Amino acid sequence: MCGIIGVSGTNHVGLDVYEGLHAVQHRGKDGGGLVSFSDGVFNGPFMRDGIIAEAFTEGEIRGLDGAIALGHVRYATQGGRNKLDAARDAQPLLFKHTRNGAIAVAHNGDIRTAPQLRTDYLAIGGFFQGTSDTEVILHNFAKATNDSLDSLLTQTLEPIQEGAYSLVMIVDGKLVGARDVNGFRPLVLGKKEGGYMLASETVALKRARASYIREVEPGEIIVVEDSGPRSIRPFGVRSEGKQKKCVFEYAYFARPDGLLFNTNVAAVRREFGEILARKFPNLSTDMVGAVPDSGNDATIGYCHASGKPFEIVFSRDHFAGRTFIDPDGEKRAAKVRAKLSPYEGLEGKVVTLVDDSLVRSTTSRELVKMLKEVGVQGVNMLIAFWPFAYHCKYGIDTADDGELASHSMNPEEIRKYIGADFLGFLDQAEVLSAMKKVGGLEGFCTACSDGEYPVS
Numbered sequence: 001m002c003g004i005i006g007v008s009g010t011n012h013v014g015l016d017v018y019e020g021l022h023a024v025q026h027r028g029k030d031g032g033g034l035v036s037f038s039d040g041v042f043n044g045p046f047m048r049d050g051i052i053a054e055a056f057t058e059g060e061i062r063g064l065d066g067a068i069a070l071g072h073v074r075y076a077t078q079g080g081r082n083k084l085d086a087a088r089d090a091q092p093l094l095f096k097h098t099r100n101g102a103i104a105v106a107h108n109g110d111i112r113t114a115p116q117l118r119t120d121y122l123a124i125g126g127f128f129q130g131t132s133d134t135e136v137i138l139h140n141f142a143k144a145t146n147d148s149l150d151s152l153l154t155q156t157l158e159p160i161q162e163g164a165y166s167l168v169m170i171v172d173g174k175l176v177g178a179r180d181v182n183g184f185r186p187l188v189l190g191k192k193e194g195g196y197m198l199a200s201e202t203v204a205l206k207r208a209r210a211s212y213i214r215e216v217e218p219g220e221i222i223v224v225e226d227s228g229p230r231s232i233r234p235f236g237v238r239s240e241g242k243q244k245k246c247v248f249e250y251a252y253f254a255r256p257d258g259l260l261f262n263t264n265v266a267a268v269r270r271e272f273g274e275i276l277a278r279k280f281p282n283l284s285t286d287m288v289g290a291v292p293d294s295g296n297d298a299t300i301g302y303c304h305a306s307g308k309p310f311e312i313v314f315s316r317d318h319f320a321g322r323t324f325i326d327p328d329g330e331k332r333a334a335k336v337r338a339k340l341s342p343y344e345g346l347e348g349k350v351v352t353l354v355d356d357s358l359v360r361s362t363t364s365r366e367l368v369k370m371l372k373e374v375g376v377q378g379v380n381m382l383i384a385f386w387p388f389a390y391h392c393k394y395g396i397d398t399a400d401d402g403e404l405a406s407h408s409m410n411p412e413e414i415r416k417y418i419g420a421d422f423l424g425f426l427d428q429a430e431v432l433s434a435m436k437k438v439g440g441l442e443g444f445c446t447a448c449s450d451g452e453y454p455v456s
């Protein structure tokens with residue numbers, strides 16, 4: 001998963017991108033990058049490992065001013081995962097000299113056709129710097145025949161239609177934003193000081209003090225001209241019901257204090273919790289606790305609807321840092337323990353915990369163990385999402401199918417495995433009903449629930 005920002009025409013484009021990147025940091029912590037552009041000259045890109053707050057100095061950011069700037073935070077999915085790959089594959093990517101001029105790109109998503117396009121380009125003498133799927137976009141651009149900007153953009157994006165992309169680009173000295181026709185990943189448009197800002201989430205607009213205009217629609221390309229944003233839709237408009245927006249953005253990924261697909265994220269999560277309360281009305285418990293922070297809103301919804309008492313059960317350590325325990329499985333469990341610690345005074349109680357999702361089941365298993373270790377009498381685990389049974393091909397970094405608890409176990413088997421006294425999930429219809437109720441939304445990808453991949 002990644003976060004992207006593009007700004008043009010504000011008083012300090014570099015600073016606005018930098019501010020925006022902080023607000024989408026949760027979308028990628030492997031690395032970050034920035035590039036700016038003015039009067040035909042690029043400054044950067046500057047790519048760094050790690051988180052934005054520690055990666056760049058104030059002087060570097062102030063030096064990035066100009067007419068347009070792009071930024072990116074990266075969570076490696078398609079490309080490599082080791083430190084070297086993360087640095088090499090950091091974005092924005094820039095080709096300064098092609099027969100169609102320069103192009104800079106920052107991308108969020110997974111381009112399904114990238115491996116084939118890469119093979120095809122290599123066969124005709126193309127070359128690649130890293131392992132990121134985004135590089136094929138630059139090659140598409142370089143190969144296009146340049147009769148007009150709109151045609152150039154169409155030719156650049158046409159070969160990657162079968163995939164998930166939200167993009168910010170600098171092409172022809174203009175800021176450009178684009179979203180694939182399925183609308184897997186989010187992208188929004190805002191404005192500030194006579195200029196415009198594109199961002200993965202509305203929280204980035206808030207942080208940069210830009211005001212929200214609207215989301216970039218699936219299949220839309222926005223070109224920010226001097227006169228303002230202009231739209232083209234060369235790949236047609238997909239009716240809402242046929243779109244494939246990502247549900248997991250609502251369940252876990254997007255920040256709760258923003259809008260996603262024009263709908264309040266926290267309100268959807270609370271509705272997930274309310275549905276859990278209606279679905280399991282007879283659970284007896286002494287208290288209900290959230291798995292912080294991702295389970296907070298669903299827990300509030302559950303408590304509102306059930307009337308059961310909310311308590312803080314776990315304290316989250318924001319400075320937990322790294323754990324030096326191997327192998328991978330034990331390391332994950334140790335990380336859960338390092339991050340979350342149970343409150344005192346829980347002995348003999350029955351505790352209901354609400355979390356946003358169960359993926360490998362490490363978190364739930366470890367939390368149940370920790371509660372039982374401190375003498376909790378019973379633990380009910382409620383998951384405010386459907387069983388995550390198939391890996392994501394569209395940009396969410398999840399385990400392979402074999403590591404997903406719900407791929408090989410039914411809920412009762414998982415309950416036994418995690419040691420809970422009760423385990424409840426939402427089903428597909430219930431999850432989809434929440435977005436319908438809160439935002440009137442339809443048209444979601446359900447692949448992580450049923451393996452029905454809309455784009456192979």
Ligand code: AMP
Binds near residue numbers: 294
């Ligand atoms: P697991 O421990 O593998 O069952 O994962 C579930 C927990 O990890 C939940 O508490 C989620 O908040 C969190 N989570 C879910 N998906 C992801 C992801 N793609 N990256 C990091 N954390 C995640």
